[in-house]
Amino acid sequence: MKCPKLAHKILATVLLAGVTATASAQMMINGAGATFPYPIYSKWFDEYAKVDPSVRFNYQSIGSGGGQKQILAQTVDFGASDGPMSDENLGKAPGKILHIPTVAGAVVLTYNLAGNPALKLDGDTVAGIFLGQIKKWNDPKLTALNSGAKLPDQEIVVVHRSDGSGTTFIFTDYLSKVSGEWKEKVGNNTSVNWPAGIGGKGNEGVSGQVKQTPGAIGYVELIYATQNKMPYAEVKNTAGEFVKPSLESITAALSTGDIPEDFRFSITNAPGKDAYPICGATWLLVYEQQKDAAKGKKLVEFLKWAAKDGEKMAKDLQYAPLPDTLQQRVLKRIDEIKM
Amino acid sequence: MEATTPAIAPGEPLSAAATMTRPSRFGDKAFEWLTLAMALTVVVLIILIGWQLWNGSAIAIKKFGFHFLVTSTWDPVADQFGALPFIYGTLVSSLIALLIAVPLSIATAAYLTELAPLWIRQPLVSLIEMLAAIPSVILGLWGIFVMIPWLRDYPFPWLKRLFGWTPFFSGPIYGPSMFAGGIIIAVMILPIITSVSREILRSVPDLQREAAYGLGATRWEATRIAVLSYAKKGLFGAVILGLGRALGETMAVTMVIGNTPQIAASLFKPGYTLASVLANEFTEATTDIYLQALFEIGLVLLGMTILVNLLAQALLRTIATTSATRAVQ
Numbered sequence: 001m002k003c004p005k006l007a008h009k010i011l012a013t014v015l016l017a018g019v020t021a022t023a024s025a026q027m028m029i030n031g032a033g034a035t036f037p038y039p040i041y042s043k044w045f046d047e048y049a050k051v052d053p054s055v056r057f058n059y060q061s062i063g064s065g066g067g068q069k070q071i072l073a074q075t076v077d078f079g080a081s082d083g084p085m086s087d088e089n090l091g092k093a094p095g096k097i098l099h100i101p102t103v104a105g106a107v108v109l110t111y112n113l114a115g116n117p118a119l120k121l122d123g124d125t126v127a128g129i130f131l132g133q134i135k136k137w138n139d140p141k142l143t144a145l146n147s148g149a150k151l152p153d154q155e156i157v158v159v160h161r162s163d164g165s166g167t168t169f170i171f172t173d174y175l176s177k178v179s180g181e182w183k184e185k186v187g188n189n190t191s192v193n194w195p196a197g198i199g200g201k202g203n204e205g206v207s208g209q210v211k212q213t214p215g216a217i218g219y220v221e222l223i224y225a226t227q228n229k230m231p232y233a234e235v236k237n238t239a240g241e242f243v244k245p246s247l248e249s250i251t252a253a254l255s256t257g258d259i260p261e262d263f264r265f266s267i268t269n270a271p272g273k274d275a276y277p278i279c280g281a282t283w284l285l286v287y288e289q290q291k292d293a294a295k296g297k298k299l300v301e302f303l304k305w306a307a308k309d310g311e312k313m314a315k316d317l318q319y320a321p322l323p324d325t326l327q328q329r330v331l332k333r334i335d336e337i338k339m
Numbered sequence: 340m341e342a343t344t345p346a347i348a349p350g351e352p353l354s355a356a357a358t359m360t361r362p363s364r365f366g367d368k369a370f371e372w373l374t375l376a377m378a379l380t381v382v383v384l385i386i387l388i389g390w391q392l393w394n395g396s397a398i399a400i401k402k403f404g405f406h407f408l409v410t411s412t413w414d415p416v417a418d419q420f421g422a423l424p425f426i427y428g429t430l431v432s433s434l435i436a437l438l439i440a441v442p443l444s445i446a447t448a449a450y451l452t453e454l455a456p457l458w459i460r461q462p463l464v465s466l467i468e469m470l471a472a473i474p475s476v477i478l479g480l481w482g483i484f485v486m487i488p489w490l491r492d493y494p495f496p497w498l499k500r501l502f503g504w505t506p507f508f509s510g511p512i513y514g515p516s517m518f519a520g521g522i523i524i525a526v527m528i529l530p531i532i533t534s535v536s537r538e539i540l541r542s543v544p545d546l547q548r549e550a551a552y553g554l555g556a557t558r559w560e561a562t563r564i565a566v567l568s569y570a571k572k573g574l575f576g577a578v579i580l581g582l583g584r585a586l587g588e589t590m591a592v593t594m595v596i597g598n599t600p601q602i603a604a605s606l607f608k609p610g611y612t613l614a615s616v617l618a619n620e621f622t623e624a625t626t627d628i629y630l631q632a633l634f635e636i637g638l639v640l641l642g643m644t645i646l647v648n649l650l651a652q653a654l655l656r657t658i659a660t661t662s663a664t665r666a667v668q
Contacts, residue, residue, distance in 0.1 A: 035622075063622025065630075089625060157513055162598030162615075164415075164623025187416035190623040198515050198609045199598030200483075201619060208483040208594075213491075213514060 026053070027298055032060040033067020033080030036166050036221065037282045040103060040317045041080070044310045048302055051309075055298045064166055065190065071097065071285045077295060079285035082166020083190065084264035096288040098333060099263040100303060101326070103311075103319035104254055106222040106245040106279040107171045108232035112210050113137065117149035122236035123178025123269070123277070129156055129217060130175065131182060132196030137215060145236075152215075159209045159218030162199025164190040170280035171219050174268035178277075219278075222250075223318040239273035249276035250320035259326060263333065279320070286337065293339040303334045389641060395634035402628065407635060413600045413616070415624070420632035422639055424600035428517065428610035429643065432592065433585040435521025435606070440528050441578055445567075447529075448536035453562045464537070471530035479594030482523050487514040487595060490522070495607060506604035513597070517610035520596030524588050528581040535580055539573035540566055575658060579651040586644050589614040613640040 031041075038061040045057035062070075064081040071079030072092055084099055109126065111119060125141050128134035134141060137151045161168045169190045176183040186192050200206040203224040210218040211230070222245050225232045234242040243249050256272030259265045269277045284303070290296025307322075307330050314321040322330065393400075399407065403420060410421030447467070451460055491514040502508040543566050551565035567574070589612075597609020598619060613636050624630045 065621075065623040065625045068625055083625075086625065155511070162593070163619040164621075166623075189416045190625065191620050192416050193412065193414035194599070197599075198513055199611075199619075200515075201593050201598070204480075205483070205594055208480075209515060212483065212488050 026056045027295060028056050028058060029078070029295060029299055029302070030058050030060075030076045031067075031078040031080060031284075032062050032070045032076045033285070034064045034082045034166060034282055035061040036082050036105060037080065037103060037319070040310075040314060040319050043313055043317060044306055047310075047313070048305060051305060052298070052301065055302070057302075063164070065164065067285065071287075074287075074291075077286075077299060080283065081285060082280065082282045083169045084266075084283060085285065093287075098286050098288050098337065100284040100286060100307075100330060100333060101263055101265075101281045101322060102284055102306065103314045103321060104250050104267070104279055104281040105319060106250050106276055107167055107174075107219050108222050108225050108245045108278070109217060109219055109235070110207065110210055110225050110230045110232045111217040112212075112214055113154075114152065114214070115150075116231050117146070117151070119149065119231070119233040120145045120236070120242050121233045123174070126235070127175050127179035127182045130158055130160070130194075130196060131179075131185070132158065154215040157213050157216040158194075158197025159200055159206050159213070159216050160194050160197050161191070161202070161206055161219075163201050163205075165202075166190065166280065166282065167203070167219065167221055168192065170268060171278060173266050173280070174278045177269045222246075226318065235277050237273070237275050237277045238269055238271050239275075241273045243274065243276045245276045245278070247315055247318070247320045249274055250279045251323055253277070253279050254281070254320070254326060255323035259329075263330075281322075288336060289338050296337065296339040300334060300337050300339075303337075304331065307331050307334065389638070392634055392638040392641060396631045396638055399628060399631035399635045403632070403635075407632075408639070411600065411602060415620070415626075415629050418626065418628050420629075420635075422613070422636055424602050425611050425613045425616050425636060426639065426643065427602050428520075428596070428600075429586060429612040429614070429640070431517055431606075432520040432524055432596065432610065432612055433582060435518060436524035436528055436585045437578065437582060439522065439525035440532055440581060443525075444529055444532035444577075444581070445536050445574060447533050448540050449562055449567065451533075451537055452540040453566060454558070464534075467530050467533050470526070471534075475527070475588070475590040476594075478523060478526060479591035482519065482591060482595040483515075486522070487519055490514065490519055499607070507606050510603075510605040510607055512607050513609070515595055515597035515609055516607045517596060517603075518606040520592045520610060520612070521606075523591045523595050524585045527588055527591060528584045531584060532577050532581040535577035536574055539570045539577060542573075543569050572655060572658060575651075575655055579648065579655075582647060582651070583644060586647065587614055587640070589618045593618050613637075613643070 038059070041059055045059060049056065059080075064083060067079040067081050068085055068089055070076045072089065074094065085097065090097060109119075109121060113119075122145060125134060125145065128141060135156060137154045137156055143151055169188065172182075172186065172188040172192050175186070176188045186195060198209065200209045200218070203220045206218040206220050207224060207228055207230060210216040220230070222232075232245060234244050236242050252272055253267045253270035253275035256275050257265065257267035257270035259267075263283070265281070267279055267281065270279075286299065286303070290299065307327055311321040311327065399420065403410075407420065407422055408426070409423055411423045412419045412421050413424070414420075451463060455463065491512055495512045495518075498508045499512065547565040547569055548561055551561035556564065592612055593615040596611065596615060598611050598615060599609040600611045600616070601608065603610070617633060617636055617640075621633055624633055
């Protein structure tokens with residue numbers, strides 16, 4: 001070689017660059033799934049970068065179905081879902097998958113009536129409306145619940161989500177619990193064969209159509225209704241109380257609801273007089289046995305931080321935090337993750 | 340598309356020049372192979388997509404068989420899937436869109452090439468092309484908040500009063516409907532049909548027009564006989580391009596069509612399209628058979644698009660031969 005010195009220099013520079021690159025490279029933890037908790041998850045990842053700068057999170061909000069598929073295929077380090085995984089799907093997993101509940105939300109019934117009267121509903125009437133059996137706003141069942149309000153002789157236009165969503169899952173889960181007829185005819189899933197009404201895409205599609213259609217009723221996430229200043233109904237719970245959906249009444253449902261050991265719970269129609277009946281949680285999905293020890297350690301650290309400090313940010317972003325008792329149980333579950 | 344390329348005679352003078360200078364043959368061959376490879380990529384891509392869709396829906400195809408195409412229940416809870424309402428909705432909404440967009444686009448193109456004062460042409464063309472640049476989701480939101488309330492309050496009740504006795508305009512008016520879906524698609528395919536039609540009309544030789552005027556034709560007669568009739572084949576190609584677009588339009592349609600899988604004669608009733616159900620349900624489908632059924636929907640959409648294009652080309656050939664015989668006579 002003509003110029004060995006130069007060659008050495010180049011080689012040295014390249015090697016050095018390589019070394020520094022690995023030293024400064026952050027660990028990347030990948031996740032995918034539910035869209036509903038995306039705002040708070042991205043806030044968490046952002047804040048956590050200040051706590052531990054050596055790890056970065058990449059979260060794709062591709063939907064709960066995608067989240068479950070990807071964790072099963074082990075293409076991500078954690079999945080996220082608005083509904084617990086079915087036994088069938090868990091059976092396909094190469095290892096044990098843990099459900100880590102993070103935050104909860106409520107589904108509210110929003111409507112478009114002249115004069116915006118306050119509206120009270122119970123499970124029976126909500127099911128009747130969405131089954132297409134209660135067709136008019138002045139139906140005796142509705143007027144009996146709302147003795148104070150003047151309900152018009154107007155046709156009810158039912159609006160539901162057309163896209164598969166956790167919101168629909170929670171709503172149909174509630175209806176299946178309160179109405180035998182609903183359970184038998186329609187059932188419970190992220191999208192169902194709707195017996196009545198028109199479909200709007202996303203929360204914005206449903207609320208847009210409710211806003212534009214006099215006499216319409218639809219269901220959206222609580223956050224969406226409060227941000228858009230839409231009226232929403234009080235719903236009668238199992239204790240016989242009419243409860244306004246709020247962060248407090250969601251957390252109340254979480255603390256009185258029956259939560260099984262594997263955290264695959266549904267808190268719709270929860271007991272307790274302060275509990276709002278149509279709410280649900282969202283979960284992170286992780287393998288109990290982590291394949292990559294270094295990554296697993298970082299993931300566990302993050303999960304603990306989220307359960308302790310992350311929960312405090314929930315209310316600002318209009319999510320209901322988990323009650324303390326449940327939080328303690330979640331922390332114990334995180335400790336079970338093995339490296 | 341072959342229909343839209345004006346028939347230029349193969350370059351005789353070019354090949355003459357080539358023999359004179361004798362350039363290296365290698366360049367020509369390389370160019371030929373390169374372009375062939377490029378052209379083949381498209382074919383390979385379509386075959387791969389088709390194969391992937393077929394593979395992804397194998398279980399559903401086995402389970403539902405031919406019933407998938409002719410049954411109407413779409414029930415993800417009971418795992419019962421039938422695509423007929425979606426096929427129907429796709430065809431009907433595209434048909435409505437063509438009925439609205441084709442006369443509008445061709446008239447616009449004729450105005451722009453034949454009648455409009457020169458100073459107005461370019462601004463109008465830019466405006467129409469700008470319409471194509473509006474993102475689909477924006478059109479959808481405009482559809483929900485502006486178009487649907489207006490349709491519901493004015494044109495729909497009026498149509499119902501006039502034609503309510505036919506099954507097509509009967510029943511309650513909600514707003515989101517098959518008709519609204521068709522209109523939104525029409526808006527989306529207007530620019531493409533207009534621009535392609537304009538190019539085609541511009542390529543009509545002036546000799547045609549001059550001959551018509553020479554025979555004492557009025558402006559209308561010259562446009563109709565010498566221009567539109569001459570360009571018939573090309574215009575048909577433009578319509579087919581628009582139809583291809585219409586069949587696959589997704590976002591804006593999903594937002595205004597009402598998303599209800601039913602087959603109803605009334606255009607005021609909500610409908611559903613193949614592309615819409617994919618956009619709606621793909622992300623949250625958790626069971627295997629559900630996902631497979633959605634893959635099969637994709638396969639049906641691909642098959643339908645190919646079928647419609649083949650039919651259109653067959654139709655085009657008939658038109659071409661009949662006009663040719665008429666020209667001879």
